[in-house]
Amino acid sequence: MSRRYLVINGDDFGISSKVNQAIIRAYQEGCLTSTSLMVTGKAAQEAVQLAHCYPSLGVGLHLVLGCGTAVLSKQEIPHLVNREGNFSNNPTWAGLNYQFNPWTIQELRAEIRAQLEAFVKTGLTLSHVDGHLHHHVNPKVLKILLEFAKEFSIPTIRLPYEEVEITLQLEPSGRLSKMIGGWVFSQLRKAGEKQLKAYKIPYATRVYGLLQTGDISQNYLLGLIPLMQGDLIELYTHPNLEGKGRIELEALLSKSVRERIATAGFTLVNYQEALNQV
Numbered sequence: 330m331s332r333r334y335l336v337i338n339g340d341d342f343g344i345s346s347k348v349n350q351a352i353i354r355a356y357q358e359g360c361l362t363s364t365s366l367m368v369t370g371k372a373a374q375e376a377v378q379l380a381h382c383y384p385s386l387g388v389g390l391h392l393v394l395g396c397g398t399a400v401l402s403k404q405e406i407p408h409l410v411n412r413e414g415n416f417s418n419n420p421t422w423a424g425l426n427y428q429f430n431p432w433t434i435q436e437l438r439a440e441i442r443a444q445l446e447a448f449v450k451t452g453l454t455l456s457h458v459d460g461h462l463h464h465h466v467n468p469k470v471l472k473i474l475l476e477f478a479k480e481f482s483i484p485t486i487r488l489p490y491e492e493v494e495i496t497l498q499l500e501p502s503g504r505l506s507k508m509i510g511g512w513v514f515s516q517l518r519k520a521g522e523k524q525l526k527a528y529k530i531p532y533a534t535r536v537y538g539l540l541q542t543g544d545i546s547q548n549y550l551l552g553l554i555p556l557m558q559g560d561l562i563e564l565y566t567h568p569n570l571e572g573k574g575r576i577e578l579e580a581l582l583s584k585s586v587r588e589r590i591a592t593a594g595f596t597l598v599n600y601q602e603a604l605n606q607v
Contacts, residue, residue, distance in 0.1 A: 334603040335557075335595040336533070337581065338363040338565040340391055340459070342380075343370030351568040353379050355581040356386050360590060361568070363599040365391035365459050368447040369398040377451045387599025389457035390448045392441065392474070394464040395423040400443035406436040420462045427467050438473050445481045457600045459487035459565070463539075466517045468524070475528050485600055486525060487563065488532050489539045490518040496540040499552040507540045514539060531604060534559025538566060543573050547580040554589045561603055562595075 339352035342364040349372050355361035366376055366388055380388045393399070394409070395416045403412050408430060410416055417423040427433050448455060464470055466488060474486065493511035497504060525532050535558055541549060545566055553564075568578035580586060590597060598606075 332560070332606070333593075333595050334561050334598045334606065335590060336363050336387070336561075336563045336598060336600055336603060337361050338365060338387075338389075338459075338563055339568050339581075340365050340565055341367060341370070341461070341567060342388070342391065343367040343373035343376035345370070345569075346372045346375055347570040348372070348568070348574070349376045349379055351570045351574060351578045353383070355566075355568050355578055356383060359578075359581040359583070360587050360597055361566070361581050362597050363387035363389065363456060365389045365457070365565075366448065366451070366453070367391045367393055367397060367461065368444050368451070369393060369400055377453065380451075380453055385599070387456035387601055388453045389455060389459060389600070390444060392444055392458060392460040392465045394427070394437070394440070394460065394470065395420050395462045397461055399440055400447055401440050406440050408432045409436050409440060420464070424464065424467055427464065428469050434469065434473075437470060438476075441470070441473050442477060445477055449481065454601070455482060455484065457485045457487065458483050463487075463489055463514070463517075466514070466521050468517075468520050471521055471524055475524055475530070478528050478530060483530065484604055485531055485533070486521075487536055487565070488518050488521040488525065489514050489536045491535055491537045491539055492558070493540065495553065495556050498556075499549055500541060500544075510540060531561075533561050533563045536563045536565065538564055543567055543577075545577050545580055547583045547586060550580050550583070550586050551589050554586070554593050554595075557593070557595075563600075
């Protein structure tokens with residue numbers, strides 16, 4: 330690509346009304362270009378209605394396989410959810426269960442299909458697929474997801490990857506956890522690249538937000554943007570009208586951040602727009 334493209338995504342669309350409103354405000358008044366829908370979120374219906382009002386907002390599927398609710402019932406996926414139909418709140422346990430428990434494979438396939446079908450029913454165009462807590466990059470999960478790529482016209486899938494040294498340069502706190510997280514996801518990225526290449530599915534050069542998740546401030550973005558590597562980059566965020574998400578919302582609304590994006594030579598796009606340039 331001859332130009333540099335930046336997709337700024339708001340995760341957890343549909344989890345609550347305050348998150349929905351924050352994402353729409355960041356899109357209308359700020360630099361957010363894309364979002365990811367949790368089809369079983371408590372405010373998913375509101376999110377879908379809002380998305381239909383803004384057709385240039387890219388909307389993808391935020392696949393939920395942990396810390397959330399399934400589409401299918403306990404009777405249909407007994408090895409994935411509790412009696413209330415909720416996935417485990419322990420990401421490590423859930424990941425190990427999906428990777429090593431042979432009983433989960435068919436249930437994961439059924440639930441992933443159900444979430445993709447639920448997205449289709451919204452009438453929205455699928456911009457991309459990513460995952461809550463990144464369970465979608467678990468090799469077993471990603472393999473199943475890719476089996477549905479052609480049927481559901483999945484354009485691209487998020488493969489989190491960013492340079493640990495850049496994050497530590499900008500924010501040195503939590504050094505050990507960032508180094509461990511960076512290494513783990515670098516290995517998942519390598520495995521994921523092989524899988525996506527086999528299916529000829531494009532993906533972003535870098536995906537920033539992993540190591541500073543939940544605390545992406547204006548100052549952090551002002552430092553990060555000039556250091557971003559690649560021609561197609563995703564930055565994912567979690568804007569909210571309350572809690573720590575307000576910090577990320579303020580960053581996305583910042584005029585200084587928009588100016589820094591332009592100075593760095595990025596064109597703000599959603600995934601549909603970016604992939605049309607490839």
